[in-house]
Amino acid sequence: MRTVYEGILDMLTFFLSVFFSGTSLAAVDSFYPPLNHTTYITNASLGTYGGVFSAPSDQASPTGNDVYNYCSMPHPHVDTYSVPRPIANHSVSAKLVYLEYLQRHQRRTPYNILPGGENQEYNCDAIHPHLFAAPAGQGPSPMQVYGQAYTDPTNPFLTTGSYINGTCQYPQLTIGGYLDGYQHGRDLHAVYSKKLGLIPESLKESDKTVFFRSSSAALTQGSAGGVLRGLWPEYTGPLPLHQQLASVDSVNRGFSCPVRDTILSAIQSTAEWNEHIEVTAGLRNQLAEMFDAQDSSAWLETWDHFADNFQGRLCNGYQLPCRLQDGSQCVSKMQAYEVFRAGDWMYNYWWRRNPNVTEYIQVIEGLFIAEIVRKFEAVQERRSEVVYSHTFAHDGDIAPMLGALGIRALRWPGMGSNVAFEIWETDEAEFYARVLYSGRAIETVHGVLEWVPLSSLIEILKVFIPEDIVGLCTSS
Known part of the structure; x- marks a missing residue:
């Protein structure tokens, strides 16, 4: 474990560099904060470290800002996109031949409802989550039914903390998330279709050059509908969105793997992890008392629940929560920002810095990484019909992928966060890759x-592909 003095030295170095460069904190590179010590969590002067944690309730998030925006992460945008440097300076002539795109779903309501109850109701009347099936061939078309949340006033569970008054399910895509997805798709079309000519301008249902996939979650499916409509506004008819069986899915922790918990327990037993628990004890105790979470390990062992609840509010135009029984006890911005910094530190430790990180990525995302590598090899061997593959997944998929790539500092991947693997072929028939994270x-x-041989990118990723995932998952 690094000493607190090393952490203080890190922070002093950072602030001195900001001071002497004439740069304000808000202007720092918000994607790569100093996450190697718990002083990142406890230093209140860092605030959000230049990040954005708010969005309007019923509109698309503002676009074009090249900053970490948890509510709607940046993505490739025609106003900021440029081709790889060797192509731009004419030292190499090449064309884009393949795009592998992985993204998290767009913004949503929270997963985690405060144990003591919620003081605000959520309204989802502006979006209709459709729920219907249709025959693949001839047959009557279905009624386009959608889910409408409601409560029976005689339900005795209405008085428990698990209920929130309103018209939402938890979690569900919000209207702001859908609109963000639509804009996300329009921006991808402007870059990869109009500017670079890779994605087809128009689409047919039988087009074999594109492939779309999601997890089995409604959040990723709804996000896909918004993004793909943005890509092809004029397209009519259905479109296949591929999903693996939920019990063996290689994304969203679909397949059973008991050893994951064993590895995570080891990760969360280290001196560094315990230091972060110690320095945040005051904040944790304050929030637990405010929201009756003292007896809930799920709310106290990690920052997942509190951060999710606060993010889900701020990213959809709501206020930070107050205690249901006492409206004067409310979460302050300073407390919320510390929760968010603690969440950043947690993700960086889980996926970048802990001593078991390689094995942990293998049991969480190794199968999906193997699928991606096989696609790259197919492009390399000129066996791929597909030129554009897009997977809609979760933060728990984006984070280990970024960890496998060796990202320099990993903040919690925000809503709509995305990894674009571009493969370029030179006039000399050599393949190079560029990897974009949120544009x-x-x-x-x-x-x-920026410009690495495709074979080198494959070698970086192969480290995280388990030789025997079944054996690894069942090992004790």
């Missing part, structure tokens, strides 16, 4: 992945 070349321990 910008990713900075990693291997350097900036």
Whole structure:
């Protein structure tokens, strides 16, 4: 474990560099904060470290800002996109031949409802989550039914903390999330269809050059509907969104793997993890008392629940919560920001810094990484019909992928966060890759992945593909 003095030295170095460069804190690179010590969590002067944690309730999030925006992360945008540097400076002539795109779903209501109850109701009347099936061939078309949340006033559970008055399910895509997805798709079309000519301008249902996939969650499916409509506003008819069986899905922790819990327990037993628990004890105790979470390990062992609840509010135009029984006890912005910084530190430790990180990524995301690598090899061997593959998944998929790539500092991947693997072929028939994270070349321990041989990218990822995932998952 690094000493607190090393952490203080890190922070002093950071602030001195800001001071002497004439740069304000808000202008720092918000994607890569100093996450190697718990002083990142406890230093209140860091605030959100230049990040954005708010969005309007019924509109798309503002676009074009090249900053970490948890509510709607940046993505490739025609106003900021440029081709790889060797192509731009004419030292290489190449064309884009393949795009592998992985993204988290767009913004939503929270998963985690405060144990003591919620003091605000959520309204989802502006979005209709459709729920229907249709025959693949001839047959009557279905009624386009959608889910409408309601409560029976005689239900005795209405007085428990698990109920929130309103018209939402938890979690569900919000109207703001849907509109963000639509804009996300329009921006991808402007870059990869109009500017670069890779994605087809128009689409047919039988088009074999594109492939779309999601997890089995309604959040990813609803996000796909918004993004794909943005890509092709004029398209009519259905479109296949591929999903693996939920029990063996290689995303969203679909397949059973008991050893995951064993590895996570080891990760959360280290001196560094315990230090972060110690320095945040005051905040944790304050929130637990405010929201009756003292006896809930789920709310106290990690920052997942509190951060999710606060993010889900702020990203959809709501206020931070107050205690249901006492409206004067409310979460302050300073407390929320510390929760968010603690969440950043947690994700960076889980997926970048802990001593078991390679094995942990293998049992969480190794199968999906193997699928991606096989696609790259198919492009390399000129066996791929597909030129554009898009997977709609979760933060628990984005984070281990970024960890496998060796991202220099990992903040909690926000809503709509995305990894774009671009494969370019030179006039000399050589394949190179560029990896963009939320629209910008990713900075990693291997350097900036701006222009690397495709074979080198494959070798970086292969480390995280388990040789025997079944054996690894059942090992004790």
